[in-house]
Amino acid sequence: MTLTPRRGGGIILASFLLALLLTILPLPEWARIYRPQWYTLVLIYWTTATPQRVGVGIGWLTGIIIDVLTGTLLGQHALALSLIAYITHKMHQRLRLFPIWQQSLVVLVLLLIERVLQLWIMGALGQPVPTLSFWISPLVGMLLWPWIYIILRDLRRKFQVR
Amino acid sequence: MTTRVVFAVVVSVALMVMDQRQHHLEAVRSTLSVVLYPLNFIVNLPQSSSRWLSETFSTRKQLHEQNRSLRKENLLLQARQQKLVSLETENQRLRDLLDSSFKIGERVLIAELVAVDLDPFRQQVLINKGSRSGIYNGQPVLDANAVMGQVIHTNPFTATVLLITDVRHALPVQVNRNGLRSIALGTGRINELELPNLPNNSDIQVGDLLVTSGLGGRFPTGYPVAQVISVIREPGQPFATVKARPKAYLERAREALLVWTLSPIKNLGADDDDTPEAPASATSKP
Numbered sequence: 038m039t040l041t042p043r044r045g046g047g048i049i050l051a052s053f054l055l056a057l058l059l060t061i062l063p064l065p066e067w068a069r070i071y072r073p074q075w076y077t078l079v080l081i082y083w084t085t086a087t088p089q090r091v092g093v094g095i096g097w098l099t100g101i102i103i104d105v106l107t108g109t110l111l112g113q114h115a116l117a118l119s120l121i122a123y124i125t126h127k128m129h130q131r132l133r134l135f136p137i138w139q140q141s142l143v144v145l146v147l148l149l150i151e152r153v154l155q156l157w158i159m160g161a162l163g164q165p166v167p168t169l170s171f172w173i174s175p176l177v178g179m180l181l182w183p184w185i186y187i188i189l190r191d192l193r194r195k196f197q198v199r
Numbered sequence: 200m201t202t203r204v205v206f207a208v209v210v211s212v213a214l215m216v217m218d219q220r221q222h223h224l225e226a227v228r229s230t231l232s233v234v235l236y237p238l239n240f241i242v243n244l245p246q247s248s249s250r251w252l253s254e255t256f257s258t259r260k261q262l263h264e265q266n267r268s269l270r271k272e273n274l275l276l277q278a279r280q281q282k283l284v285s286l287e288t289e290n291q292r293l294r295d296l297l298d299s300s301f302k303i304g305e306r307v308l309i310a311e312l313v314a315v316d317l318d319p320f321r322q323q324v325l326i327n328k329g330s331r332s333g334i335y336n337g338q339p340v341l342d343a344n345a346v347m348g349q350v351i352h353t354n355p356f357t358a359t360v361l362l363i364t365d366v367r368h369a370l371p372v373q374v375n376r377n378g379l380r381s382i383a384l385g386t387g388r389i390n391e392l393e394l395p396n397l398p399n400n401s402d403i404q405v406g407d408l409l410v411t412s413g414l415g416g417r418f419p420t421g422y423p424v425a426q427v428i429s430v431i432r433e434p435g436q437p438f439a440t441v442k443a444r445p446k447a448y449l450e451r452a453r454e455a456l457l458v459w460t461l462s463p464i465k466n467l468g469a470d471d472d473d474t475p476e477a478p479a480s481a482t483s484k485p
Contacts, residue, residue: 054238061242063314066450070319093200097207105231106238107318108325108352108359111224112214119207126200159320162219164366165387167320 045198049091052079052189053099061106070170073178076103076114077121077151081144082189084125085132087198096122110162117154121147141182148175225336229354236356239315239325246314306459308332312452313357322365322389323351326455331355334457337417341456345423345446346370346411350457362449363424364389372424373412377402380412383424383443389450392425394441399432401439409443419460 056075064072076099083091100115107114124147125132132143152175160166192198218224310328317323328334330353338350340360348368352359363370368385372394379402383392397403407427413420425443432439 057238058242061238061315061317063242063246063316069316072316072319093203093207097211100211101231102235105228106235107316108321108323109318110215111218111228112211115214116208116211119204119211123200123204123207158215164320171320 043090043199045193045196046090048192048196048198049083049087052083052192053095055079057099057102057106060103070173071177073174073181074148074151077118077148078144078178078182078185079189080118080122081125081147082186084122085129086190086193088126088129091122092126093119093122110158113155113158116158117151120154121151124150137183137186140186141179144182145175145179148178151175225352228352229330232352232354233356236354239313239357242315243313308334308457308459310358310455310457312455317359320387322348322362322368322385322387322449324348324360324362324455326358326360326457327356328457329354329356329358333459334358339418339422339458339460341422341458342447342449342452342454343456344448345425346418347447347449347452347455349417360455362389363445363447364392364449370418370424371412371414372409374403374427375408375410375423379403380414381409381441383409390444392443392445394427394443395438397439397441399434399436399439403427403430403439403441405430408446419458 053076056079059075060072080091080096080099084096096118097115100113100118101111103109103114103118104111128143132140135143149172152172156166156171214224218228308328310326310332313325313327315325317325326340334350334353336350336353340347340349346363348360348362348365350358351361361368362385363383364385364387366385366387370383371380372383373380379397381394381397383394386393394403394409405427409424409427411418411420411422411424423446425445427441427443429442430439431441
């Protein structure tokens with residue numbers, strides 16, 4: 038830890054802030070169901086790239102922020118995101134070696150896990166089961182993953198985030 | 200890492216239970232949302248700036264036209280208001296005769312909706328006035344036509360409004376034509392309310408106007424809520440299936456009216472103001 042000085046925390050913070058902004062950005066009604074889980078994607082990337090810095094704690098904090106921003110139950114997203122961060126952290130070394138398309142598939146699974154957790158909580162609260170469109174955003178997230186990965190990787194290299 | 204994730208999960212579940220059952224977390228949520236207010240502000244910037252631009256650069260002719268139409272509208276409204284004033288005094292006089300307590304006249308405040316997308320599976324909106332303007336949890340929110348919902352979270356700058364169509368919302372109503380009381384439940388769809396537990400032989404028709412009944416003490420009496428759009432009476436079923444469409448433009452509104460009721464019915468067993476999780480006013484959902 039002490040051997041490698043920490044750098045580029047600003048980039049990590051900025052990417053998380055951008056993800057939060059994209060999450061609450063107003064979209065037309067028809068486009069709303071296609072909104073990917075930006076915060077999960079960014080969390081997965083940074084947990085894979087810098088597991089010593091971003092992990093369960095950051096995931097939980099992001100979740101609480103999402104809960105406050107979008108008006109869900111406090112802890113609803115925090116629970117899901119801390120688990121996602123944990124799973125990603127466990128397999129970050131394998132995930133790094135995968136080719137991008139294979140990474141996309143893993144990311145799809147992670148995004149689906151997040152949705153299933155949300156669904157459980159919504160069910161426990163007695164909210165109605167959402168329509169099939171609930172499952173579109175993980176697919177969009179999977180298709181976006183290669184671009185997010187490349188953009189964030191270039192940023193990380195440029196600013197030497199460690 | 201494993202202990203940390205177990206800890207995170209336990210804390211999240213505890214938070215959820217506390218947020219759902221008790222309401223000690225309102226302060227935490229309010230503080231956090233103040234910290235996060237800049238994000239809301241940035242996201243809302245395109246809309247607020249475009250509004251400002253269109254106001255600044257509107258031509259003289261446009262302003263004249265707008266002025267003229269507004270003046271015409273004002274005249275019409277004033278004429279109607281005159282009639283209303285006399286009716287109001289008459290009503291008050293009759294009520295005085297009957298010795299029933301009733302107060303007319305409420306304080307209102309206009310707020311704008313903030314262009315921010317909240318959770319897509321809940322019917323909520325954000326408005327740009329908060330506890331600094333005196334807004335409190337449980338406060339009724341109207342638009343120009345009808346009841347929109349009630350405030351569920353506040354911070355000094357913004358407030359979250361739960362719309363009447365959210366599944367967690369129930370609103371005591373009555374049929375304007377004959378005073379039949381019922382409860383309008385949200386369905387989760389923005390244009391539909393449901394009236395459960397109305398017997399098959401109850402006097403309700405398509406086209407009936409539903410107004411707030413004021414029971415429960417949270418909403419003022421007599422504001423329009425919805426119009427009945429379908430009544431299905433199945434002889435085999437104990438209750439009729441009654442659906443209504445909200446009169447408020449819930450999906451199109453840009454301004455909201457916050458109301459301070461002058462005569463809240465305190466002694467009807469209504470829950471007090473610091474229990475926002477019971478938006479179902481006096482009744483809880485089945």
